Amino acid sequence: MKKAILSLILFSGMCFQLHAQKIYSTKTGQIKFNASSPLEKVAAVNDQVDSKMVDKTGQIVFSVLIKSFRFENQLMEDHFNENYMESSKFPKAEFRGYITNASTLNFAKDGKYPVNFDGTLTIHGVQQKVTASGIMAIEGAKPTISGLFKVKIKDYGITGSYIGNKIADEAEISVNCKYE
Amino acid sequence: MxxxxxxxxxxxxxxxxxxxxxxxxxxxxxxHRDVANEVATLVTSAQLVKDFQSDEKAANVKYLNKAIEVKGELLQENKDQSGNITLTLKSGDPFSNIFCTLQPGLPLPVKGSVIVVKGVCTGFLSDVVLNNAIVVKSVE
Known part of the structure; x- marks a missing residue:
């Protein structure tokens, strides 16, 4: 009997936990990549970003498929995949981490909140610790995260034959994800 | 001279x-690459998800960057942040479906019908992802 009551209490506690925490997600987030140099425009967009976020803990993950990046120039897209990202060998890139100031966010109140990220970024099979900042806009209880950060291409072991003269050694990554 | x-x-x-x-x-x-002009192999949505779940590496070798035709029941129709139409095909596994982004300016299939989507497979996240896709036919 005691056991039954205990498990009931535990169960209701778990239910409360489940209610208290909400997972926001999207499969159509947007990440833009820009490694343009004064000589050449090297920019792409990916509209198939998979992202999930837990409101209470600030836990967040972004996953992208490299082959989903679309360039204006088909030849550039092929080079990006074959020579730089080796996307057949490393089809995915991922960020896993936390919004470090999640406790300051109020998902029930419309507004714009500054957010800080801390986690691990995996590109081209290489993991690096990164921190970044961005903005979370909440509208009708639906959050949108936008942010911009820079990635040193060499840190991820990306060594295309043109690096150094044709494309910038730092790539700008901008994120814009509308969650449901 | x-x-x-x-x-x-x-x-x-x-x-x-x-x-x-x-x-x-x-x-x-x-x-740009256009799947309409490419030869594609036909696979069911259930089989495609199963292939990626059982051995992702082997499935990548088999499907990645290739034009494939996927047959499945239409679960959802949506728009992404750039305004492209996206279709989700049922696979039988509620957590893993086929997610397709269509080429712009295409007519839409009817909801609930079984359709065949042709696109370039870009890999596997929580769903198997197809890009630059077109709807080849509605079966029912």
Missing amino acids: KNKIVWALIIVVVLGVVNIWYYVFQYSKTH
């Missing part, structure tokens, strides 16, 4: 450079 050869050489080199420039910066901008 010598002059003529020099001129001929100059013309050949200039034409070569112009051709390369045209191919790299003009042709490649206007000529």
